[in-house]
Amino acid sequence: MTSKIAMRILTAIVALIFLVSWITRSGSGMSDSAFTNVRDGFLITFAVFLTLSIFSFLYRDNPFYKFAESLYVGISAGYWMSYGFWSTIVGNFVPRASRSLSEFFHVPYQERADHILIYIPIIFGLILLTRLLPKIGWLSRWSLAFIIGATAGLNLTRYLRSDFISQVSNSFIPLFVDWKGAGDFVSHISLAADGQFIAILSNWVIFVGVMCGLVYFFFSKEHKGAFGVASRIGIWILMITFGASFGYTVMGRISLLVGRITFLFGDWLNIL
C-alpha cells in the first residue's frame, strides 16, 4: 500500500516536471510560429523524459523504464515496417507493376518486358505470411528455404573470397620492410608511426600473432615444448585482442553517455 502511494507521488512529481519543462521550452522557442514552439517544446521534453526513464534502470527496474523500453520496441517495429513499404513496395514494385499505381504514388513508371519477374518475390513474400494461418502455414517454408538457400549461397562465395582467401593473402607481409641493411636501419631508426621500425615491428606482431593463434587452435598435437610455448603466446594474443575489443566497447558506451548528457545540458537545460 505504501509503495503504491509512493509510486503515485513519484508519477505526479514526474508529470509536474514534464509539464513545467514543456511550458518553459515552449516559451523559449526560436520560431515565430507558436505552434512550432509548443510542438518542439513537447518533443524535447518527451525525449528528456525517455532518456531519464532509460537511465533510471541503473537504479533498479521500474515502470518508467518499462514504458520507455516498450515504446522503443513498438516504434522501431512500426518504423522499419513503414519504411519497408515505402522503399520496397512503392519504390521497387509499384513502378514496374502499374502505370496508374505509379501515378497514384508519384513514382516514375518503368515500362519493360521483364517486369513479370517481380511477381516471383511478391508471391514468395505473400506465402511467407501464411504462417499466420495454421492450416496452410507450411507454405511459408518455401519462402524461408529460398531465403536461407540464397543467403547461404551468396555468403559462401563472398566470405570464402574476402574473409578467407584475401585474409590469408593479407597475412603474407614483408618481415623486413624497405630493408637496405642493418647499418641503414640503425641509422634511420625512429618511433614515427609511418617509420620503418614501426612497420617492421607491426608486421612481426601480425606474423607471430597469426602463427601462434593458429597453433593454439591445433588440437591434434599435445601442447608441450616449443609447441606449448607457441600455444601459450597464442592465448596471450587472444586475450590482448579481447581486451582491445572490450576497450573499444567501453569507448562506444561512453560516447553514447556523452551524447545523452550533451543533449540534456544543451538542448534541454541550455547551459552549454
Add this chain to the structure above:
Amino acid sequence: MGLIISAVVIGGGLLWMLYLSIKGQDVDRRIVYVFVGATVALAIIFRLEFGEVATPIVKSVFDKIENLPAGSKIVLSYDFDPAMAPEVNPMANAFIRHILEKKHRLYFMSLWATGQSLLSVSLNDVLKPEFPDAKYGVDYCNLGYKAGNEGVLNVVITNFRKMFPSDANGNSLDSLPMFKDVESLKDMDLLISVGGGKPGVKEWILFAGDPGKVAMAGGSAAVSAPLLYPYWPRQLIGLLGGTKGAAEYEAELIKTYPRFKDKSMPALRMMGPQTMAHVVIIAFIVIGNVAYFRSRKKGGQL
C-alpha cells in the same frame, strides 16, 4: 580552471573510494554509475578538450578524398541508427564537408531504414547551410533506404537502376545529371560506409569493394571497429574507429581547411569527456585490484 576543478572533484571521490575499499567496505555499483556520469558531465560543462592527430589508418582515408580529382564519384552510405549516431554521425558529417569542399560528386544511400532519417538531419544541418551552392542531382543526390541488406549491394554492384528505379524523392535516376555516366557501383571512385552493425562496413567490403574492385573506406562504431582492422590496408583503404577516429578526421579537416574551425565538431568535443571517463575507469580497475590483493593478503574473500 575547469580541468583543476574536475581533477579535484574526481580525484577526491576516487581517493574516498580507495579508502572504503582498503577498509574492506563495499562500494555500491550505483555509486560507480554516478561517478562515471558526474565525470562525463563535468568534462562537458567545462569543455575539456585534448589535441588529436590523425593516425595512418585515418589519414589514408583523408588523403584518398583529398587526392581524388574534382568531380570524382563517391558513395556515402548511412548504415546506422540513433543508438550509434553520437559516435558515427560526426564521421558522416566530416565526410560530407570534405567531399563537397573538394567538389566531388556525392551519392547518399542507406542500408538501414533509420539511416535515411539521420541522413535528412545531416542534409538540413550540414550540407544545405554550409554548401548552399551544391545542387541536388548535380553535386549530390539521395538514393535513400532500400530493404535487403547485402542483397541490395549484390544488385547495385552490377546495376543501380534495378534496385533504385528512383531516388528518395521519387525522381528517376535517368533524370539526375550525376547519374548519366553511372551504371553500377563499379563506376564509383570511392565507397564509404558509416555504420557499426549488420549490414555495415564488412558487408560493403564483401559485396561491393572486393568484387567490384572499388576503393573502400569505412567509419565504424567502436564496438565493431576491432573486427574491421584486419581488412586494412588491402581491402579497406582506411577506417575511422569510434569517436577517436572521428575526432582524428575532424582534426585533420580543420588543419587542412581552417574555415571549418567554427563549425560543429562534436567528436573533438567528445574526446575530453571520453578521456576523463577512461581515466576514472582505469582508476576503478586499480582500486578494485588493490582491494582484492589486500583482502587476499589478509586471507579474506571479496
